[in-house]
Amino acid sequence: MPAFIKRKPMLLFLALLLALGGFFAYMALAFPKVRCEGAHLNAPDEYADCLECHLKTTPKVSQDWHESKHGVLLVKCVVCHGQPDGKGSIPFNPAPDPMFICARCHAPSIQRMEEKFGLKPECESCHPNHQNPMHRNAYENRAPSDKTNF
Amino acid sequence: MTFSRREFLKNSAAAVALSAIGGPALAASGPQTAEKWVKGVCRYCGTGCGVLVGVKGDKAVEVRGDPNNHNAGLLCLKGSLLIPVIYAEDRITEPLIRRGGKKSPLEKVTWDEALEFAASRFREAIKSKGPDAVAYYGSGQALTEESYLANKIWKAGFRTNNVDGNPRLCMASAVAGYLTTFGKDEPMGTYNDFDSATCFFIIGSNTSEAHPILFERIAKRKQSSPEVKVIVADPRRTNTSRIADMHIFFKPGTDLALLNGMAHVILRDEMDNNRFHQRYVIFMDNEGKPKTFEEYKAFLADYTPAKVQEITGVPADTVEKAAKIFAESSASLSLWCMGINQRTRGVWANNLIHNLHLITGHIGKKGASPLSLTGQPNACGGVRDTGSLAHLLPAGRMVANEQHRKEMEKFWGVPEGTIQPKMGHHTVALFEAMAKGDVQAVFIHCTNPAHTLPHLNKHTKGLETAFVAMTECFMDAETVKYADVVFPAAFWCETEGVYGCTERRYALTEQAIKPMGNSRPVVQILMDFAQKAGVDPKLIPYKNAADIWEEWRTLSKGSPYDFYGITRERLKKASGIKWPCPTEDHPGTNLRYVRGEDPLVPKDHPNPISFYGRPDGKVVVYLRPHQPPFEPADADYPFVLTTGRVIDHWHTATMTGKVPELKKAYPSAYVEINPQDAAKLNIRNGDQVVLETKRDKMTFPARVTDTCMPGLVFCPFFDKNKLVNRLFHDATDAASREPEYKICSTKVYKQA
Numbered sequence: 088m089p090a091f092i093k094r095k096p097m098l099l100f101l102a103l104l105l106a107l108g109g110f111f112a113y114m115a116l117a118f119p120k121v122r123c124e125g126a127h128l129n130a131p132d133e134y135a136d137c138l139e140c141h142l143k144t145t146p147k148v149s150q151d152w153h154e155s156k157h158g159v160l161l162v163k164c165v166v167c168h169g170q171p172d173g174k175g176s177i178p179f180n181p182a183p184d185p186m187f188i189c190a191r192c193h194a195p196s197i198q199r200m201e202e203k204f205g206l207k208p209e210c211e212s213c214h215p216n217h218q219n220p221m222h223r224n225a226y227e228n229r230a231p232s233d234k235t236n237f
Numbered sequence: 238m239t240f241s242r243r244e245f246l247k248n249s250a251a252a253v254a255l256s257a258i259g260g261p262a263l264a265a266s267g268p269q270t271a272e273k274w275v276k277g278v279c280r281y282c283g284t285g286c287g288v289l290v291g292v293k294g295d296k297a298v299e300v301r302g303d304p305n306n307h308n309a310g311l312l313c314l315k316g317s318l319l320i321p322v323i324y325a326e327d328r329i330t331e332p333l334i335r336r337g338g339k340k341s342p343l344e345k346v347t348w349d350e351a352l353e354f355a356a357s358r359f360r361e362a363i364k365s366k367g368p369d370a371v372a373y374y375g376s377g378q379a380l381t382e383e384s385y386l387a388n389k390i391w392k393a394g395f396r397t398n399n400v401d402g403n404p405r406l407c408m409a410s411a412v413a414g415y416l417t418t419f420g421k422d423e424p425m426g427t428y429n430d431f432d433s434a435t436c437f438f439i440i441g442s443n444t445s446e447a448h449p450i451l452f453e454r455i456a457k458r459k460q461s462s463p464e465v466k467v468i469v470a471d472p473r474r475t476n477t478s479r480i481a482d483m484h485i486f487f488k489p490g491t492d493l494a495l496l497n498g499m500a501h502v503i504l505r506d507e508m509d510n511n512r513f514h515q516r517y518v519i520f521m522d523n524e525g526k527p528k529t530f531e532e533y534k535a536f537l538a539d540y541t542p543a544k545v546q547e548i549t550g551v552p553a554d555t556v557e558k559a560a561k562i563f564a565e566s567s568a569s570l571s572l573w574c575m576g577i578n579q580r581t582r583g584v585w586a587n588n589l590i591h592n593l594h595l596i597t598g599h600i601g602k603k604g605a606s607p608l609s610l611t612g613q614p615n616a617c618g619g620v621r622d623t624g625s626l627a628h629l630l631p632a633g634r635m636v637a638n639e640q641h642r643k644e645m646e647k648f649w650g651v652p653e654g655t656i657q658p659k660m661g662h663h664t665v666a667l668f669e670a671m672a673k674g675d676v677q678a679v680f681i682h683c684t685n686p687a688h689t690l691p692h693l694n695k696h697t698k699g700l701e702t703a704f705v706a707m708t709e710c711f712m713d714a715e716t717v718k719y720a721d722v723v724f725p726a727a728f729w730c731e732t733e734g735v736y737g738c739t740e741r742r743y744a745l746t747e748q749a750i751k752p753m754g755n756s757r758p759v760v761q762i763l764m765d766f767a768q769k770a771g772v773d774p775k776l777i778p779y780k781n782a783a784d785i786w787e788e789w790r791t792l793s794k795g796s797p798y799d800f801y802g803i804t805r806e807r808l809k810k811a812s813g814i815k816w817p818c819p820t821e822d823h824p825g826t827n828l829r830y831v832r833g834e835d836p837l838v839p840k841d842h843p844n845p846i847s848f849y850g851r852p853d854g855k856v857v858v859y860l861r862p863h864q865p866p867f868e869p870a871d872a873d874y875p876f877v878l879t880t881g882r883v884i885d886h887w888h889t890a891t892m893t894g895k896v897p898e899l900k901k902a903y904p905s906a907y908v909e910i911n912p913q914d915a916a917k918l919n920i921r922n923g924d925q926v927v928l929e930t931k932r933d934k935m936t937f938p939a940r941v942t943d944t945c946m947p948g949l950v951f952c953p954f955f956d957k958n959k960l961v962n963r964l965f966h967d968a969t970d971a972a973s974r975e976p977e978y979k980i981c982s983t984k985v986y987k988q989a
Contacts, residue, residue: 133904160452161449162313165901166318170901191312192301194310
């Protein structure tokens with residue numbers, strides 16, 4: 088750990104706080120008409136409509152999800168991640184616990200994986216949630232389209 | 238107790254295995270550790286997914302997909318987020334009455350007082366105006382035992398056929414379609430056909446949002462076999478079309494012409510199955526007069542692809558291609574839902590889909606079937622099969638048929654002549670009769686008509702005029718505003734009962750937790766109410782729901798709906814069984830009417846298929862001409878308005894509105910409008926847009942998207958603050974009496 092952090096921990100904390108505050112202030116002010124990252128702070132009624140903003144703020148993750156099986160099947164962000172105010176019916180977590188979240192639908196698959204290969208520590212290490220190859224090729228036999236239905 | 242991951246999986250596997258045999262099991266589930274898992278069926282749509290409810294102490298803490306049911310463990314977002322619905326803050330847990338009429342407040346009272354309050358009004362109504370002064374308005378979400386019991390209480394107890402329900406609003410046209418073509422209701426195929434079909438023809442269904450788990454199965458099938466083709470025909474290009482090879486936009490209300498056009502191409506190019514239709518099919522016109530195959534061909538001469546293009550707007554070569562894919566695939570499966578049923582010619586549209594299967598022989602083999610999707614979890618098993626509608630009696634019997642009435646009178650042990658020969662009021666007529674004072678008291682169970690009826694401004698008068706007793710779980714249901722008595726009903730896994738889904742599968746939801754507060758199972762409420770209202774106690778000798786199931790199972794014995802082999806014990810062990818299932822050792826039926834598959838077809842039957850629904854053993858191809866909708870767009874009202882679901886919400890959102898994630902994903906209704914139309918009207922995303930019809934006008938925020946074809950606008954119907962049905966007319970199908978929710982004409986303009 089750098090020595091100055093030991094000497095001035097409060098300074099670092101304040102700098103981080105400022106950076107974070109600045110980020111949210113920028114996001115809220117830079118996109119005044121469209122709901123965006125600032126929605127986490129000022130659009131409580133639409134907390135669970137994640138994609139609307141994340142198409143702009145995290146376009147790659149959003150597009151990967153949209154092209155994934157979960158995207159085609161409309162298993163939306165909140166089903167696995169909860170909603171950001173933490174007041175949803177499942178806990179908000181950017182990296183959900185597979186044993187709690189994935190197992191709700193995929194317990195039989197998890198069981199088969201254990202029987203075949205021994206238990207893997209995380210589903211995500213082999214089945215990346217928002218990335219190819221597993222999801223990018225999902226439903227590749229469908230007609231090509233770059234259409235977004237949202 | 239904490240579990241390692243390995244221990245968790247072992248327990249999870251044990252839970253799955255034990256749940257399958259009905260025993261208690263242990264499993265860990267992350268933050269909330271369920272102590273046991275109880276088997277059931279999802280509370281929402283007609284897909285009928287199996288669920289396991291995780292219980293800790295006396296609380297339900299988690300819901301998972303049942304790996305042993307057809308959904309193989311998968312759940313959609315609504316099903317996986319069911320728990321908050323049970324513990325919603327506005328659950329009704331005490332009986333409530335309005336002492337001083339509709340405008341007085343609801344007051345908490347004892348069960349005895351509430352039951353007597355309702356029963357006395359029913360007694361008075363019958364005394365002053367006869368038995369037809371009372372009615373029951375039920376639901377495709379009610380348990381089978383509840384619907385069967387209510388049907389018996391009203392038709393044999395009160396002696397009125399005024400028994401109808403919300404299935405009239407959603408699948409009555411599918412029922413009449415199956416009845417007219419095949420002679421008996423309910424499909425011949427099952428979800429197993431999804432795994433063998435090579436052509437999916439989806440018309441008038443947004444399967445992706447209304448039946449997500451079935452959509453997953455279609456997508457999986459297509460992913461595993463590239464030769465599989467998916468055709469989606471819909472005036473909206475919904476998410477369902479993301480896996481489609483072909484999307485057919487047709488002008489709203491022109492589906493009959495499109496289907497006849499496909500039949501024309503199939504016969505013109507000799508892609509029909511001559512051997513099949515010569516053996517099994519007869520042809521009939523609208524009056525029921527027999528016609529020949531040649532006359533059918535001549536009738537279809539009016540539907541050349543060029544003419545169909547004129548009527549429907551579908552390019553002629555698209556009609557040709559769709560017909561060719563459908564006819565030449567090795568197994569074609571048609572799926573349809575409200576887009577076909579909620580039409581003034583819904584029954585005809587159903588017949589025309591069946592026609593395609595009957596002329597090509599895509600029926601009675603794996604993967605080939607016309608399979609109507611249902612919207613509610615128990616419309617098929619609970620209402621269609623038990624005959625809980627104004628014109629039906631249990632197990633395929635009809636009110637108008639004297640022999641059928643006699644059979645039911647004998648079985649129920651009531652004197653001959655007890656059941657009236659006159660049909661009761663269908664839904665729209667029932668609410669008109671309530672407004673006129675002809676029906677003075679109604680018992681509403683498990684549905685929300687003040688939100689879902691068409692032409693709401695007209696039909697809520699019925700609720701304002703008549704005495705309304707209702708069962709309800711949630712205080713924010715619109716109909717509660719009109720209720721004189723509210724009985725708090727036990728919700729979903731707080732009681733036990735059977736659901737029968739789209740594919741003839743009966744599955745038991747077992748009781749996982751106690752009813753909340755002072756709420757009671759509806760079977761109990763109905764029996765207590767009936768006794769107080771003067772129904773002969775001998776008619777209702779049941780201790781619990783299982784006794785009612787036993788009676789209903791016995792009644793089905795020997796009928797075309799035979800499920801005598803589906804005992805309560807079997808239902809506790811298995812994750813659903815498909816009827817016909819006449820004996821306890823029968824595994825259930827996948828291919829109905831097929832020799833060697835359907836136990837009701839003799840093993841030595843001369844033909845491989847026996848359509849035993851009609852006396853002559855034949856099925857009917859109908860010559861149904863194209864007819865426009867009741868209210869097409871015109872110069873004054875140039876747009877067509879249609880309604881439907883979004884994936885996040887279900888029906889009137891009294892349940893999904895309680896789940897924070899679902900509510901906040903779609904907090905309110907909007908109007909979907911095509912960018913071309915939006916540009917002409919200077920409407921941008923988020924603008925407030927007025928929809929004005931001949932009935933009313935309402936304002937919605939605009940969502941500019943190319944989902945709707947030009948000329949069409951769409952509003953979801955879940956939002957109680959935007960009751961879009963106020964804009965609709967109440968014209969119904971002449972045969973099924975199902976209202977046309979899918980099409981009305983409207984003006985669209987930006988709010989000044």
